[in-house]
Amino acid sequence: MYLDQRALTRAGIHDPLLRESYEYCRRLLTAIGDGKDIWRGSLLLPPERRPHLWTVYGFARHVDEMSEAAIETGAGRAQFADWCTTAMADLESGHSCEPSVRALIHTLRTWDLDPTGAQAFLDAYLMDQRVTEYSTFDDLLGYLRLIAVEPFRMVVAVMGPASRPAGSEAEAVALALYLTNLIRDVAEDQRLGRTYLPLEDLDRFGVTREDLACGRMTPAVRDLVKFQVDRAHALYERGAGLPGLLHPQCRGLVTASLMFYRSYLTEIERRDYDVLSAKPRIGPAHQARMALRLGVPLVMSRARRSASGTGHTWHREGAACS
Structure with a gap:
């Protein structure tokens, strides 16, 4: 935990809400299967780069889990689609109340990345709801x-x-x-x-x-x-x-x-x-x-x-x- 908090500080992430958003992405990784390997691997990066890796993969893991739940149960597909639509709009506006999206927006700004890549990723998961082959x-x-x-x-x-x-x-x-x-x-x-x-x-x-x-x-x-x-x-x-x-x-x-x-x-x-x-x-x-x-x-x-x-x-x- 100390190393993770130090990484956030080294990355210049001081705002409490933003720090918690990055920590939320890290927890998404460490809570589920292969995500722990990604977090362990991040320890080999310079501290100032680690939180941004947590965010990209944490956001992806969050979307993946929600998508799988929607497909397996046959319910909640509309809610998942609504979530993706809101996330796409947030990425475009640069503001979000969803922790994983908020952290991703900050990472995109830090590395001067176009949000259309993340939006395309969400499009792919929406495809998974209707395309089976x-x-x-x-x-x-x-x-x-x-x-x-x-x-x-x-x-x-x-x-x-x-x-x-x-x-x-x-x-x-x-x-x-x-x-x-x-x-x-x-x-x-x-x-x-x-x-x-x-x-x-x-x-x-x-x-x-x-x-x-x-x-x-x-x-x-x-x-x-x-x-x-x-x-x-x-x-x-x-x-x-x-x-x-x-x-x-x-x-x-x-x-x-x-x-x-x-x-x-x-x-x-x-x-x-x-x-x-x-x-x-x-x-x-x-x-x-x-x-x-x-x-x-x-x-x-x-x-x-x-x-x-x-x-x-x-x-x-x-x-x-x-």
């Missing part, structure tokens, strides 16, 4: 550019590009990360009535939505999953140069994240592409090895920089909701 990979790409690429551009901005713009590399990495999640979640998405793998790919390998829903790991399903895994690997390769385009103090975290997520593909390959019988996970032993390989040197480097007193403090604050 994608005919072609190009159709899927249109969705992924809204739900994955746009928020990742915010993350890249927080990481502070150190050289040329990282547009193409950032897009490739965002697509790779999200496609990895889609491959992992095939069975779970089927239970929610959604098929993200393009129907043209299912047809190519002779797989039906019913095959995926029934959990039958046939040779055709394995070929389908292998095709998607190879596609994700190709995207990771296209984005491999991204860490080198970021601020030197942020490169290690991005490198670690890429290694971590790509290890899911390795696990899927190890399981002979079976993503239906159980959700692929990274075991504690493998996580520990990656932490030792990447985390310890990063922490030691961060400690040395902290001791030397280097770092940058941001001072811009957004208006609180009255």
Whole structure:
């Protein structure tokens, strides 16, 4: 908690209401599953950048949870749509009474980002309420550019590009990360009535939505999953140069994240592409090895920089909701 409060101060966030809004986003992360990994990873960033990472991912997690609840229950879809509409208007006006939106507005101002990216992200979740399948990979790409690429551009901005713009590399990495999640979640998405793998790919390998829903790991399903895994690997390769385009103090975290997520593909390959019988996970032993390989040197480097007193403090604050 002390480190988190110190990060808010180092980021120049002093207004009590705004600090609580950022803290709200941090709590959204630490309360739910994979979000804890994002918060732990943020500790490897310079303190003044951490709160902005919490906000981007905390806001995204908040929207995701509300969307899933609306889809699973069949109720509350109108309320979710109303919330998204209000959030879009707040992003446009620059003022909000919703904590996660208030913090995101401040982050967008701090890094001079256009709110249309966040609005596009909300559009993607509204699509999820009515679209349950994608005919072609190009159709899927249109969705992924809204739900994955746009928020990742915010993350890249927080990481502070150190050289040329990282547009193409950032897009490739965002697509790779999200496609990895889609491959992992095939069975779970089927239970929610959604098929993200393009129907043209299912047809190519002779797989039906019913095959995926029934959990039958046939040779055709394995070929389908292998095709998607190879596609994700190709995207990771296209984005491999991204860490080198970021601020030197942020490169290690991005490198670690890429290694971590790509290890899911390795696990899927190890399981002979079976993503239906159980959700692929990274075991504690493998996580520990990656932490030792990447985390310890990063922490030691961060400690040395902290001791030397280097770092940058941001001072811009957004208006609180009255």
